[in-house]
Amino acid sequence: MIAVVRLLARLAALMASGLAILSVVSLVALAAVPAHASAEPSDQRQAELRNLLIQDCGSCHGLTLAGGLGPPLRPQDLTGKPPEYLAATILYGRPGTAMPPWRPFLSDSEAAWLASLLKQSRP
Amino acid sequence: MKPIPYRLLLIAAALFLPAAAAERGTGDLGIVVERAAGTLQVIETSTNSALGRIEGLGDLSHASAVFSRDGRYAFVFGRDGGLSKVDLLETRLVKRAQQAGNSIGGAISQDGRLVAVANYEPGGVRIFDSETLEPVGDIPARYGTEGKTSKVVGLVDAPGNRFVFSLWDAGEIWIADLSDRSRIQVSKLANVGANPYDALITSDGRYYIAGLFGEDGLALLDLWHPEAGVRRILPDYGRGEEKLPVYKMPHLEGWAVAGRRAFVPAVGRNEVLVIDMEGWREVGRIPVKGQPVFVMARPDARQVWVSFAFPNNQHIQVFDTETLAQVHAFEPGPAVLHMEFEPRGEEIWVSVRDADRVDVYDTASFERKASLPANKPSGIFLTARGHRIGL
Numbered sequence: 295m296i297a298v299v300r301l302l303a304r305l306a307a308l309m310a311s312g313l314a315i316l317s318v319v320s321l322v323a324l325a326a327v328p329a330h331a332s333a334e335p336s337d338q339r340q341a342e343l344r345n346l347l348i349q350d351c352g353s354c355h356g357l358t359l360a361g362g363l364g365p366p367l368r369p370q371d372l373t374g375k376p377p378e379y380l381a382a383t384i385l386y387g388r389p390g391t392a393m394p395p396w397r398p399f400l401s402d403s404e405a406a407w408l409a410s411l412l413k414q415s416r417p
Numbered sequence: 418m419k420p421i422p423y424r425l426l427l428i429a430a431a432l433f434l435p436a437a438a439a440e441r442g443t444g445d446l447g448i449v450v451e452r453a454a455g456t457l458q459v460i461e462t463s464t465n466s467a468l469g470r471i472e473g474l475g476d477l478s479h480a481s482a483v484f485s486r487d488g489r490y491a492f493v494f495g496r497d498g499g500l501s502k503v504d505l506l507e508t509r510l511v512k513r514a515q516q517a518g519n520s521i522g523g524a525i526s527q528d529g530r531l532v533a534v535a536n537y538e539p540g541g542v543r544i545f546d547s548e549t550l551e552p553v554g555d556i557p558a559r560y561g562t563e564g565k566t567s568k569v570v571g572l573v574d575a576p577g578n579r580f581v582f583s584l585w586d587a588g589e590i591w592i593a594d595l596s597d598r599s600r601i602q603v604s605k606l607a608n609v610g611a612n613p614y615d616a617l618i619t620s621d622g623r624y625y626i627a628g629l630f631g632e633d634g635l636a637l638l639d640l641w642h643p644e645a646g647v648r649r650i651l652p653d654y655g656r657g658e659e660k661l662p663v664y665k666m667p668h669l670e671g672w673a674v675a676g677r678r679a680f681v682p683a684v685g686r687n688e689v690l691v692i693d694m695e696g697w698r699e700v701g702r703i704p705v706k707g708q709p710v711f712v713m714a715r716p717d718a719r720q721v722w723v724s725f726a727f728p729n730n731q732h733i734q735v736f737d738t739e740t741l742a743q744v745h746a747f748e749p750g751p752a753v754l755h756m757e758f759e760p761r762g763e764e765i766w767v768s769v770r771d772a773d774r775v776d777v778y779d780t781a782s783f784e785r786k787a788s789l790p791a792n793k794p795s796g797i798f799l800t801a802r803g804h805r806i807g808l
Contacts, residue, residue: 348453349752349770349793350727353665356496357453357478361519362537363568363585363614363666387662392612392630394662399728 333403343408346399354392359412363392367412380409443488446505447757447799449768449775450493451792452477457493458775458791459505462759462766462799465777465787469508475499481796483525483532484803485547491798492532492547494523500534502550505800514550516543524574525803531595533572533580540566542582542593544601554601560587571616571627571669573807575640583613583627583636590616590627590638590647609636609647614684617669618807624694626650628669630684637697650697651690660685665726667710671807672758673721675714675738680721682709689723691741701741706732711755715780716762720744724753733767735783745783749776754794760801768794 335343348357354364365371372380384405387395396405446468449458455475459468474480476497483492490511493501498517503510519538525531531553533544544554558567567586575581580593590609594602611631618625618640625638634652639645667682674680678700679692689712691701707729714721723734730752735745751771758765764786767776775794777787802808 345771350664352478356476356519358476358497360476360497362479362496362521363570392663392666394664 335404335407339404340407343400343404344411347408347411369413369415372413377406377409377413380412381405384408441506443505443800444760445800446488447766447797448482448491448493448503448505449766449789449791449794450477450480450482450796450798452480452795453793455495456792457491457503458789458794459508460766460775460789460797462764462777465764465789467789468505471503471508471510473510474501474503474513477795479521479795481522482798483523483808484798484800485525486529486803488800488803490547491800492523492525494520494534496520498536498538500532500545500550502547512550514545516545516552521568521570522572524572524580524807526574526580526595527576527578527806531578531598533574533593535569535572535582537568540568540584540586542569542572542580542591544580544593544595544598553598554593554595556591556593556601556603558584558587558591560584560589560607570614573616573618573625573671575618575625576622576806579640581616581618581625581638581640583609583616585612585614588613588631590625590636592640592643604643606638606643606647609638610634610649614666615669617671617673619674619694620671620806622806626669626679626681628667628681628684630663630666633684635681648697651692651699654683654690654699654702655686658686661687661708663708663726664728665708665710665730667708667712667726670711670713671805672714672716673712675718675721678738680712680714680738682712684708689721689736703736703741705734706746713756713758714738715765716758716760720780722756722765724756727752730754735780747783749778750774755796757797757799760799766797766799768797770794 354362355367356362359367385397387393445461445463447460455477457471475495478496480495491503498520500514500516502512517536520534520536523534532547541557558569567584569582570585572582578595583590590606592604610629613627614630616627627636633655634649637648637650677694681690683690689703693700707725709723710726711724721736731748737744749767750769754768754770756767765778770793775789775791
């Protein structure tokens with residue numbers, strides 16, 4: 295299962311056309327994020343996740359998510375990238391790039407929560 | 418009215434002199450970056466205390482600093498492209514230039530008159546007068562035939578008023594010669610390896626070594642013989658093995674060198690690589706607790722201290738450089754980000770980000786000697802860097 299997802303993610307990374315990326319990504323997202331995974335993290339966990347996002351994601355993407363070695367992740371940078379795509383990228387990384395998979399540290403619902411946070415506003 | 422006695426006048430005058438301008442040297446000063454708040458704390462290492470805070474430096478994620486040779490001024494490179502000059506004696510921001518959109522670090526020239534900044538956006542290096550922060554030169558990191566620009570990393574100063582840096586996207590190393598600032602000369606070395614992520618220059622200014630993220634090995638440039646090109650060393654330290662994910666890019670700095678050996682983080686594996694600098698061969702590997710981020714030799718070269726990437730960033734391990742045996746391991750607290758030895762190495766400063774603390778440890782007894790509150794501290798930089806090539 296994970297191997298399939300990895301393969302799809304690799305394909306997604308290689309595809310040049312936005313439409314192709316979207317369709318492949320939605321497959322990945324469907325596979326990766328089960329429908330029941332929408333429960334919000336607890337308040338304490340949300341605080342931990344915000345710290346992780348600012349401090350650890352921020353190592354590469356910048357503390358304000360304006361980009362660094364990794365691309366910028368502000369809402370205006372993420373138009374056209376559905377939350378499911380972002381959640382899958384968080385969980386499985388981007389093979390062939392420096393983006394690692396955060397799957398060992400995050401549940402599906404936590405990744406989905408982070409993705410929606412990225413889409414909404416600055417953390 | 419009675420005349421005021423002369424002695425009383427003197428005392429009154431002394432009382433009104435600004436305390437910060439009191440006569441003191443700068444050799445024991447330093448700064449601690451509080452990266453989320455955009456502030457610096459000025460510290461001193463004689464009694465391990467904080468002297469004050471400087472505010473308004475912008476986004477200091479991944480901020481680093483270099484020092485003027487008199488140790489009075491620090492040039493701070495912020496992620497947001499801001500270049501700030503601060504006065505450590507007066508604890509104040511002197512000048513700030515918004516020189517790019519996104520930057521990663523910088524260097525000060527051999528003669529101390531130029532400050533260079535490595536930029537991600539726009540990719541390249543910009544050079545400023547260290548006195549005025551007025552622009553002196555701009556070196557866009559254009560590569561290939563399609564006019565692309567690369568993010569620049571691993572910028573260091575080298576003898577001959579040169580700056581050396583690496584192009585992350587292009588896999589190139591460039592040497593900029595600033596011996597005549599009105600005629601900047603750039604030599605380019607291509608195909609050095611995939612995604613150089615950072616670099617160091619040895620403290621004699623001779624060897625520039627770039628770590629590679631995109632493949633195994635390191636790129637070595639002998640600055641005495643740049644015409645000989647870049648040579649790949651340790652090309653297959655991870656041959657055939659699946660790399661582990663890297664949750665924070667490792668760093669390289671001049672003090673990875675201990676005597677004739679260099680100690681560098683392996684990328685994507687939980688090891689420190691030991692390189693014999695006579696033959697540039699791998700002579701050992703030290704298994705460690707996680708992906709190493711900083712591997713730093715104590716100034717006497719007897720120990721190396723290793724810190725780690727998430728999720729093992731609560732650890733520090735210390736190894737003997739002769740036997741490669743671990744001599745100490747401890748957990749200073751959550752999210753250890755940076756370490757800085759005092760100039761003669763008897764103490765080390767450690768930033769513990771998620772505990773909002775900077776700790777000072779004795780490097781012989783490993784006892785904690787001091788602990789200072791700091792707001793999400795990251796880099797710690799001492800003025801002694803101002804007298805070292807490549808720092």
